[in-house]
Amino acid sequence: MSGELSMIGSVILALFLAGYLGQQYLPPPKPKVIGLDLGTTFCSVGVFHPGTGEVEVIADEQGRKSIPSAVSFTATEVLAGHEALELADSNAHNTFYDAKRFIGKLFEPGLLEQESARYPFKVINNNGSAEFVVFTNRSFTVTPEFIGSRLLLKMKKMAELQLGVPIQKAVISVPAEFDERQRNYTQRAANLAGLEILRVINEPTAAAMAYGLHKVDVFNVLVVDLGGGTLDVSLLNKQGGMFLTRAMAGNNKLGGQDFSQKLLQYTTERVRQEFGVVPTLKEDIHHLRQAVEAAKLNLTLHATATVSVPLHLHSHQASGGPRTSAVLFRTVITRALFEELNEELFQKILAPIKTVLAEGHLGKEDVDEIVLVGGSTRIPRIREIIRQFFGKEPNTSVDPDLAVVTGVAIQAGIMGGSWPLQVSAVEIPNRHLRKTNFS
Incomplete structure (x- = not known):
């Protein structure tokens, strides 16, 4: 009897050892x-x-x-x-x-x-x-x-x-x-x-x-999700291993595309001031939009960004005929200018934050964690507005x-x-x- 128990114990030990060695040295299974x-x-x-x-x-x-x-x-x-x-x-x-x-x-x-x-x-x-x-x-x-x-x-x-x-x-x-x-x-x-x-x-x-x-x-988590086209703010309450969404608010017409559009309008006006006409070719508008988007991304890390785009501008000669001019439009955008152009939009972020706190019956000091989601929350001014409102750093x-x-x-x-x-x-x-x- 003792021999059988010893054999069973040896088998169990061998299985545990095989499992341990498998985890250590065998390639793990692929995710399915x-x-x-x-x-x-x-x-x-x-x-x-x-x-x-x-x-x-x-x-x-x-x-x-x-x-x-x-x-x-x-x-x-x-x-x-x-x-x-x-x-x-x-x-x-x-x-x-x-x-x-x-x-x-x-x-x-x-x-x-x-x-x-x-x-x-x-x-x-x-x-x-x-x-x-x-x-x-x-x-x-x-x-x-x-x-x-x-x-x-x-x-x-x-x-x-x-x-x-x-x-x-x-x-x-x-x-x-x-x-x-x-x-x-x-x-x-x-x-x-x-x-x-x-x-x-x-x-x-x-x-x-x-x-x-x-x-x-943590108990009270505020999630600020600001992507390319929408702003969603959610107040989560965690109890044990469960999350309850207590309140939601947002703006479905506010996001990174709107911030880029402000910059596009500014650069288009600069083209008009410098060359007398605005871009009308689809390809030119597309390239200018791409350059503006790249500048916006660069301004999250740097104080300045350069927009440099070749354009083919259409104008009319004195004789009335059309004329196409190939030009290089180049301008430097500062972070301060970008923030000035968008400050009114940036401040709109606080409205849904205040709403979810009111509907969740919480003060801003009761929020344990502020979680940032969406690429637009990289913008330094947006993080600063959230930091100033709560008096503490959001989780980044x-x-x-x-x-x-x-x-x-x-x-x-x-x-x-x-x-x-x-x-x-x-x-x-x-x-x-x-x-x-x-x-």
Whole structure:
């Protein structure tokens, strides 16, 4: 009997030893569940690596860790991401972006017309749902979830290329204010891309997980998410391992694109002052917009940025005939000038912050952590405004562009049973919550 027990003990010890050695020396299994951030302006995909416990945000062939949320139709193909964005000016009627604003949403006819007026592509109302009209060698319509599916398919292929395994399952993030219909249509977009969604997680909760706040003793977390096109502010209350969204507010017409537009208007006026005319060629406007966007990004790190763009300006001669002049427009933009141009817009960030605190019945001193999400929160003046309001530094330990996808990837790792398992945060649904919108 004692011999049998000894043998059983030896087998158990051997199994433990084999498991330990396997973890130490054998390559860990490939992740099978990806995390997806289908953003309004940019999208990202990430995975949680078993064994190391590290999150990898997957880059494309050029090393870029996010792709523009744009899809463009030509007569022969459908392009997504950076390739689509390149056609934003030359193929404006067939290049669709901001589809997330429309997905799963029911519109009154007048409201949809008002929402779609600012886009160069055509949006129609189909029984309350938005659809986009494509004009190539024939005319047809596509749904917002189809646009989303092309972006998700591209990110699925990026992940498969990087990991070397087929991917069929994912966790995806959505804005906290998305209702059941919007969440279902987001999942439908993933299904069209050949993905099964294991869980839908709110973007603020994903961001909090990226910052590791699910593993530390914090209670009240304020998430400021300022991306390219929208501002979302969420107040989270953590109780044990659960996050409850207590209040939400935002501005769906405020973001990095608006800050760039102010700079574009300024540089266009400088061109007029220097050369007597403004750029009218689509290519010139596109190049000037790209240069302005690059300058805005440089000003987050440096005090000055140079805009240098070759232009082909059209004017009229005294005889009445048209004349095209090739010129080099060059100007230096200072951070102080950029802040002056946008100060009124920057100050609008405080309105939804004050609202969520009031609705959550908290003073600003009761907020334990201020989490920044979205590339526009890199702007020094915006961080300064938030710091001055709260009287303390916001948490900047995570790349704000990648905070949501990092948190979603952690959740994907948990859903996929990765080792070592992370402490998971569970969301408490708050179905009575309504988002306050400013404009």
